[in-house]
Amino acid sequence: MALKTDAVGKSWPSTTYQVGREKIKEYATVLGIENPVHFDVDAARAAGFRDVVAPPMFVVVYSMRALAPAMFDPEVGMNFATMVHGGQTFEWAEPVCSGDEITTTARCVSIEEKLGNGFYVFETTSVNGDGAEVVRGTWTNIVRGV
Amino acid sequence: MADLKPGDAIPELKVTPDKYLPHRYAGASGDFNPIHIDEEFARSVGLPSNILHGLYSMGVVAKAAAQGLAGGDPRALKKLTVQFRGMGLPEQEIDVTGTVKEVEGDRITVALEAAQGDNRIIRNAEAELEL
Numbered sequence: 001m002a003l004k005t006d007a008v009g010k011s012w013p014s015t016t017y018q019v020g021r022e023k024i025k026e027y028a029t030v031l032g033i034e035n036p037v038h039f040d041v042d043a044a045r046a047a048g049f050r051d052v053v054a055p056p057m058f059v060v061v062y063s064m065r066a067l068a069p070a071m072f073d074p075e076v077g078m079n080f081a082t083m084v085h086g087g088q089t090f091e092w093a094e095p096v097c098s099g100d101e102i103t104t105t106a107r108c109v110s111i112e113e114k115l116g117n118g119f120y121v122f123e124t125t126s127v128n129g130d131g132a133e134v135v136r137g138t139w140t141n142i143v144r145g146v
Numbered sequence: 147m148a149d150l151k152p153g154d155a156i157p158e159l160k161v162t163p164d165k166y167l168p169h170r171y172a173g174a175s176g177d178f179n180p181i182h183i184d185e186e187f188a189r190s191v192g193l194p195s196n197i198l199h200g201l202y203s204m205g206v207v208a209k210a211a212a213q214g215l216a217g218g219d220p221r222a223l224k225k226l227t228v229q230f231r232g233m234g235l236p237e238q239e240i241d242v243t244g245t246v247k248e249v250e251g252d253r254i255t256v257a258l259e260a261a262q263g264d265n266r267i268i269r270n271a272e273a274e275l276e277l
Contacts, residue, residue: 060201
């Protein structure tokens with residue numbers, strides 16, 4: 001059966017996420033990241049940040065909310081029963097701090113069959129309130145046996 | 147860090163996620179997929195138990211790179227790319243190792259891997275940092 005590729009190039013509505021100090025603390029605590037710039041506003045400001053700063057991988061908190069509608073879109077039609085998260089890339093630009101409003105847009109980059117498996121690649125682009133890019137994510141999901 | 151050169155090992159990071167780590171990570175990240183937090187459900191779909199979130203393991207790799215090379219400075223990490231392979235399990239030690247691949251001015255590229263024993267849960271990881 002040929003892989004359905006209609007969704008290649010499709011974008012989904014953006015989501016906006018308000019970054020807060022407690023959420024940054026919660027994420028850093030779970031990962032065991034101890035740098036005070038993630039916990040204490042004075043330490044963050046002394047290090048040159050506007051406010052408590054997010055660890056780079058905090059990107060998952062705001063970008064997955066934008067990606068979810070793409071993943072579950074029937075036009076994409078991924079079979080979740082045999083899907084695995086195969087690979088991930090993030091490229092960071094401006095730091096993300098408490099108080100920032102981050103807007104993320106998801107897009108389907110490619111859907112390809114390789115050796116009988118489906119490779120679904122999505123991109124998320126996140127910008128801050130000044131319109132500056134903060135991070136770009138490339139998400140590769142592999143669906144076995146398409 | 148001016149003396150780093152290709153082939154140098156970066157400081158190893160070892161961490162053992164406890165039984166409830168996936169639940170706390172689910173809360174922190176918003177990813178409540180039951181394969182990560184419900185052992186019974188995970189077994190019903192053929193998994194050995196509930197498994198770690200891949201993006202948690204990637205977070206541990208990011209921490210190893212930033213902590214090992216940049217004193218934990220969150221501005222240092224510019225790019226991280228990983229492949230998820232073996233499934234990560236709670237209550238088993240994760241060992242993150244890395245080797246410097248390239249140094250170009252203040253930009254450094256590191257190859258990384260995360261393993262639980264012989265099970266390499268993240269392989270072919272590559273981090274780019276600005277120091």
